[in-house]
Amino acid sequence: MGNCAPGGKVAQTAQKNDFSWSFWPVLPIYPYRERRTICQEVVKDAIWTFDQIQGIFYVVVPIRMTVVKLEEGGLLVYAPVAPTGECLRLMRELEAKHGEVKYIILPTISGLEHKVFVGPFARFFKKAQVYVAPSQWSFPLNLPLTWLGFPRQRTHILPEDCSETPFANQFNYAILGPVYLGPGRFAEVAFFDKRTSTLLVADSIVSIPENPPPIVQINPYALLYHAKENAADIIEDTQESRRKGWQRICLFAMYFNPSVLDVPTWKEAWQDAGKAKDRSRQGYFGLFPFKWQPDWKRAFDALRGDGRLFVAPILQTLILNRAPKETIDWANLVAGWNFERIIPCHFDAPINATPQQFRQAFSFLEKHPAISAGLFATDTYPLPEIEFKLLRAIDQGLSKSGIVPASKEKI
Numbered sequence: 001m002g003n004c005a006p007g008g009k010v011a012q013t014a015q016k017n018d019f020s021w022s023f024w025p026v027l028p029i030y031p032y033r034e035r036r037t038i039c040q041e042v043v044k045d046a047i048w049t050f051d052q053i054q055g056i057f058y059v060v061v062p063i064r065m066t067v068v069k070l071e072e073g074g075l076l077v078y079a080p081v082a083p084t085g086e087c088l089r090l091m092r093e094l095e096a097k098h099g100e101v102k103y104i105i106l107p108t109i110s111g112l113e114h115k116v117f118v119g120p121f122a123r124f125f126k127k128a129q130v131y132v133a134p135s136q137w138s139f140p141l142n143l144p145l146t147w148l149g150f151p152r153q154r155t156h157i158l159p160e161d162c163s164e165t166p167f168a169n170q171f172n173y174a175i176l177g178p179v180y181l182g183p184g185r186f187a188e189v190a191f192f193d194k195r196t197s198t199l200l201v202a203d204s205i206v207s208i209p210e211n212p213p214p215i216v217q218i219n220p221y222a223l224l225y226h227a228k229e230n231a232a233d234i235i236e237d238t239q240e241s242r243r244k245g246w247q248r249i250c251l252f253a254m255y256f257n258p259s260v261l262d263v264p265t266w267k268e269a270w271q272d273a274g275k276a277k278d279r280s281r282q283g284y285f286g287l288f289p290f291k292w293q294p295d296w297k298r299a300f301d302a303l304r305g306d307g308r309l310f311v312a313p314i315l316q317t318l319i320l321n322r323a324p325k326e327t328i329d330w331a332n333l334v335a336g337w338n339f340e341r342i343i344p345c346h347f348d349a350p351i352n353a354t355p356q357q358f359r360q361a362f363s364f365l366e367k368h369p370a371i372s373a374g375l376f377a378t379d380t381y382p383l384p385e386i387e388f389k390l391l392r393a394i395d396q397g398l399s400k401s402g403i404v405p406a407s408k409e410k411i
Helices: 085-098 112-123 221-226 239-255 266-273 297-304 313-318 324-335 355-360 385-401
Strands: 010-012 038-043 047-056 059-069 075-078 101-106 129-132 155-157 171-181 184-193 198-200 341-343
Touching: 047 085, 059 085, 059 198, 059 221, 059 239, 075 085, 101 112, 112 129, 171 324, 184 324, 221 239, 239 297, 239 313, 239 385, 297 385, 313 385, 324 355
Parallel strands: 075 101, 101 129, 129 155, 198 341
Antiparallel strands: 010 038, 038 047, 047 059, 059 075, 171 184, 184 198
């Protein structure tokens, strides 16, 4: 049996029949009924991350829970993941050493990939109080949280003032939103652990690693699938192939349709599928509807930069541009905390970053970022505009149809 590895090294468990997630039909995305977990100690005896994966069409990325030790003993859990047997065993090991789970935090309101795990997770930690971001909603029906499995007597709405919570001595938090999006809304709660100078965020900030994270490499099938050039390719399992697949996955996850991708017609895709060596159900019956341009890696290099922080393109073009002032005010508040590292719920973590770097990531919402931010001597190295073509078309279509309100001008 494995445990959370100290010193930033990763340990992974290997218990058979311990990875089952029986509630997968609620959110039927890869890896469906089997979820592995990797636990990593980020700050010795203080912070641990629990990584699992999720994805569609083998575009798999990490989804992350963070566990923080409380000064008075016990644990706070930020953004729970699926409570599989493996995950729970690792949690029980932490409880045995550091005390029981006292608080469970849901930092988003619309992200089903986070919300779906909170109720099941809370049932295994019956003394823990559950705190959720305000203005919760669900789709397609806006159901009460108790109908979604949240414990009735133990679930509380995070107040605007952190001092009103029982963990205010160690944490501060800032609520972004809600940003109204017609039929839905978006919000996120950033948590600052003063004890370790660590910032916890959900979806607002990401950083892309050059190599696939360990959790994605436990089963490399998705990496090798996206390393192919055509349906007939047989890809050797090497670190180079895994890296190639991962970098293409990142382009899909960030842009949906990156500029360096040529999408064949469905007729061509099915004709190519007939040439595939792997025509199993796992391999989508040979379907591989992608044709990458020879210089595709330039798009990944432009995306990753030097491991910079940035706001995901979908948030830039479809969500936060509808509340630029509110978002900048929130970013300014968060940047006022003296953190040394950031742990997001997706992609790379932990990220050694300063408050200034965090603030800089939101300058896409400003007309004159280098001047109005008052923090930077150079420009903010925006993502290439060509990569936003599809997302901007979606944004314009949603706005013209009246489904979502129009985006607002930069401040």
